[in-house]
Amino acid sequence: MKIKNAYRIITLENGLTLILYPIKEIQSIYIASAIKSGNYYAKDEKHIGIAHFLEHLAFSSTEKFKTNQEIFKRIYEIGGGTNAKTTLAGTLFWIKTPYINADKAVDLLYQVVFRSSFTKKDFEKEKSIIINECNDNYTDPIWVFNQKIRQNRFKDIPQYQLPVTGDIKHILSIQDKDIILWKKRFLNPSNMVISVIGKFDEKKVTSKIKRTFGKERKGKKTVFPKYQEDGYSKFTVYVQKNESKQINFNINFPAFGWCEVERHHEIVLNILNNILGKGHLSRLWLALRETEGLTYDCGSYTSLFPYLGYLSIYGSTDINNLEKTFRKIKSVIEDIKENGVKKEEFSRIKKYLNLLLYMSFETPESISGYLIGELMDYGEIWSPEDYSKERSKVKMEEIKKMAQEIFKSEKMNVNFLGDISQEKANELAQILL
Structure with missing residues (x-):
């Protein structure tokens, strides 16, 4: 079991890191784009929840796919699935399809990550959805308990203490301009890792990624902010x-x-x-x-x-x-x-x-x-x-x-x-x- 020999890492000219891990025995391809964009990097409490909000809006519409329904219609056409998840540390967008549709999968993922857009109506709709998500969480006493454990553990570090969504007050305070500024700050190739796992033609997939993700302008790489050393609460x-x-x-x-x-x-x-x-x-x-x-x-x-x-x-x-x-x-x-x-x-x-x-x-x-x-x-x-x-x-x-x-x-x-x-x-x- 020599894992080191099973994958290859390529760094594109614009700073994007690409991991290739072929598995010839399966019939699918899984492509994930991870971005350092989460509450860890919020400058202060008012920026809590923006990364998660942006994740929701990414599926509103894109340059090629004008509505959310068109995005998911495309997914059905290529026999795949797609979703995203935001943690305190970052956002992950992924797509999985039969390997014969690798080219289309890369294109769709690129559209969602770099070519997404939203209207005022989209923004207000997603805000309502996220408020419902937040309210759902707070109906679960175990979720609330676990959230309170983390909140109690640290002192004066909202980036660690608050949930990925932020609380209702944070969600309500987010404006569309905050989303745009966050996207400009964090969504760049230098701040991103893409993995391609499964059955694929390495030359073709690499070429497609270079023609899509690879043409984006190089940006600033995010580093983990260091909070106060004595950031723990007392007994x-x-x-x-x-x-x-x-x-x-x-x-x-x-x-x-x-x-x-x-x-x-x-x-x-x-x-x-x-x-x-x-x-x-x-x-x-x-x-x-x-x-x-x-x-x-x-x-x-x-x-x-x-x-x-x-x-x-x-x-x-x-x-x-x-x-x-x-x-x-x-x-x-x-x-x-x-x-x-x-x-x-x-x-x-x-x-x-x-x-x-x-x-x-x-x-x-x-x-x-x-x-x-x-x-x-x-x-x-x-x-x-x-x-x-x-x-x-x-x-x-x-x-x-x-x-x-x-x-x-x-x-x-x-x-x-x-x-x-x-x-x-x-x-x-x-x-x-």
């Missing part, structure tokens, strides 16, 4: 009330962003996170579910941003089991901090992670996501072999040291969702101190 206990006696909890600790450290440091954190709370042999799963039956689901995860990030421990249990659950969590954390990890679990997790990355190369969509993610976040692609090599350098002592660095109570956030009083929540949080 916080938050309660989101509802009528459920089954209490969801999230306990999180400041970590770091991927731009702040070498990849080795991030790999160490990933090993710690997997030993702590990923899978049926993790410390938390064994302590909370298998041994005591305290939870149905529990574990840990990391949320890393370019600068700043955090590690979360999560789960849910009956309110009467919360105290015992929190004491178990405290015990698991302290054991890793004091005694480190066992050789068996350390070796098992490293081997597991070495193999897991190859699962990212199963489908055109996952391959594209992996390769684009590497280039957009790090500026270079590390293959599974590269990660495996670096992971082999990690020592057991580094896991213990990482646990000691991460699990510090002075900036811990403890969040609850359910029928629990603030007084009870404060009492439970004290167990973890």
Whole structure:
């Protein structure tokens, strides 16, 4: 399994980066255009949500296709599918068709990304749609809880704290001129990566991309803005009330962003996170579910941003089991901090992670996501072999040291969702101190 030899990277004269990954055994082609354009890059709070708004408007009309219906009629004609997604870090436009329509797929994607336009009527319609999207999100208590977790974790960084859409007030404040200015600032070839995955004639596809995307003017490449180093909130206990006696909890600790450290440091954190709370042999799963039956689901995860990030421990249990659950969590954390990890679990997790990355190369969509993610976040692609090599350098002592660095109570956030009083929540949080 030599992934490095499976793809080729071409940089066009206008700065656009093109990734080619042929898969001869399938009959489709998947083309994705990723743009560094998200809330990360908003200069201030009033620019939150513009990138997502622009994504919606891109499908209004184009130079060749005068209406939204014409765009999707074309998709049906070539037997494909298309969509887009905006995250805090960027916007991804994609199209997938039978390989025989590769030329038409490139042309349509180009039209949506670079040749889109909108009327005042389109603008107002999409604003209404996005407000509905935002309202839909806020009807889901779990979505609201997860959003509040991130909002509580950081201080005075709306680019990290607010949802991709922005809140209603942000959506209402966006004007059509804001969209135009954002598009001019971020939609340029130097700020973009295109991946072509599947069955295709490399010479023909490359030529078509050069004749479309390649003719756009070179622009300025966006870099991740660096926010204040002390961007974490202090010790916080938050309660989101509802009528459920089954209490969801999230306990999180400041970590770091991927731009702040070498990849080795991030790999160490990933090993710690997997030993702590990923899978049926993790410390938390064994302590909370298998041994005591305290939870149905529990574990840990990391949320890393370019600068700043955090590690979360999560789960849910009956309110009467919360105290015992929190004491178990405290015990698991302290054991890793004091005694480190066992050789068996350390070796098992490293081997597991070495193999897991190859699962990212199963489908055109996952391959594209992996390769684009590497280039957009790090500026270079590390293959599974590269990660495996670096992971082999990690020592057991580094896991213990990482646990000691991460699990510090002075900036811990403890969040609850359910029928629990603030007084009870404060009492439970004290167990973890």
